[in-house]
Amino acid sequence: MSDELKKGLEGVLVAESELSYIDGDEGQLVYRGYTIEDLAREASYEEVLYLLWHGELPTEAELEAFEAEMAAERSVDDAVLETVRDLAESDEVPMAALRTAVSELSAFDEDADEETDPTDREANLAKGKRITAKIPTIIAAFTRIRDGEEPVAPREDLSHAGNFLYMLNDEEPDDVMEDVFDQALVLHADHGLNASTFSAMVTSSTLADLHSAVTSAVGTLGGSLHGGANQNVMEMLKEVDESEKDPVQWVEDALERGDRVAGFGHRVYNVKDPRAKILSEQSEELGEAAGDTKWYEMSVAIEEYMAEEKGLAPNVDFYSATTYYQMGIPVDIYTPIFAMSRVGGWIAHVLEQYDDNRLIRPRARYVGPTDQEFTSVDER
Template sequence: MTATRGLEGIVATTSSISSIIDDTLTYVGYNIDDLAEHASFEEVIYLLWHRRLPTKAELDEIKKDLAENAELPKEVLDHFKTYPIKQVHPMAALRTAVSLLGLFDPEADEMTEEANYRKAIRLQAKIPTIVTAFSRIRKGLEPVAPRKDLSFAANFLYMLTGNEPDEIAVEAFNKALVLHADHELNASTFTARVCVATLSDVYSGITSAIGALKGPLHGGANEQVMKMLTEIGSIENVEPYIHNKLNNKEKIMGFGHRVYRKGDPRAKHLRKMSEKLTKLTGEPHWYDMSTKIEEIVTSEKGLPPNVDFYSASVYHSLGIDHDLFTPIFAVSRVSGWLAHILEQYANNRLIRPRAEYTGPGKQQYVPIEQRG
């Protein structure tokens, strides 16, 4: 047996959910460009879970189901108030809250197909409420209850700020949700599938996935991109800052991708939204710095930007706290995680790979009195 570091190039399962072929991302055969321009996030959720786009009646039904399940148990809201707020990252709060939610779901350990679908609805509906409620509680504000008359994207922004968002903000956020919904067998999705392949419950699978997404080499990259932009500060500082990083062989967050060679097809959509939003907010320097960084890194390292790079300035322009960027990734990606969890349950086999042993051999036990 020979190991492959990071399982690069290893095909670990079959799936009918999403594909990355020749640098083209599709959800159930629909090109991401088509979906990003035309689909609502609710349509994408339905597509990932049912492998087809919904009819008008089916779309209305899933919207209704999500709206009716968005509220959190009081115990979860009260639990946030016990956290050491100044040191708790929102991703840690989200991970803990999702695990806690399982304690209040009477169907948590019910493993029928119907029960698992109902749990999927509850989790998809409640994760935005978790993120926004924690964000407000840590600032000493009361959570804003979800509204049943708003779209998924609009409702998130409303619960975050208490104000109904404008049309451009909703368009930008909906587009970001669509682009982040699924991405084949990425680290967090693989983690979720490994977890539930033991026939553990849906809440355990999503908690595991959130733990994997928390890392800066996965979901945490967009937060690090905004940190970099803030450190640079102005367009004049871009060249010396980036060249210093490159000369010291430091990683530039938001560039390159394990499975794309010509570039992440999602990045261009957020690049356009970044340009539009930064102009509207009177802060075009965020976009200008980003394009200058892209120019340098792409020309000198041959690395195009990935989806994380421009999502940072998009979220910043929407007035979202920087440490909420990764939880927002989870708000979207939970739709893909749940699709993969349901697919894993439907045709399950325990995921148990092997390891190439590189330690010593032919050792013999020596009594402790004889050890030097």
């Protein structure tokens, strides 16, 4: 057994997966053999969920049934909604509120009985539909209550993306908004063994239940080095705008101070994140539709400078930030929206883990003191 230290498990192979493939040198992302470009432009989020969970794209009849099953699970129990209300009124951080609410969902899930086999695939698919369908309801309710408004009940006649925007704003989104948001959900649905996905796998490897695994993943995604990056990008761009400086000059000043520029660099990609390419187009389209492309133009100027001067390319967070902002989505729920999408990938990876489970148990190299002599407490 090798004693080579791999901090952060970088480059360590720990599993085989049929779900997603990333080529960081070529800038490619593939879900079950389909390029992210094709899926984002041609498939709905519901189709991608079906693909990840079942291994193939659905037929028209299968998709219609799947959409109906998901839509029927959107409502949350009153007790969960009360918890969400309490958390919103106490100014809880959105991701912490989501983590708590997701955990509570298990108390009202008919397939979450303690005696149920945690690896039962059909039971987990049923639980997965419920969790995925209810997370948007939780996020929208939390946001509205916090902002002094009452939650909007979900509707079953809207798409997953359209229903969330409806619950958030109390009005149906136009086709452009719905399509752009649906694309964003597809782009974020899975991405290999990222930190939150891996935490879900570690939890499920102990034969803990699906709700526990997803709760672990939500907690992991809440960290600023993972899911919080797009919020950091938008806060940076707003600071640039408020400074009234040229964006390039602002970045030069920031780098001179030793500050990081949010939204650049990635643990996997050595070139531009393919998801960023698609979202940059959406950001431009939204700006043109609104008659104000300043956020897009600012982003492009920063991207070009960072590429020329630092050799760094933008990641998905860089353009998802302005895309969401131009849709009127509050900045501090960007990460919960990330979770709303990525839960599909988390569940798919947990299903794979259960199918061929082995407890995930790495080792650490001990570097502490040795040969200590114990003394009784009265002699210390």
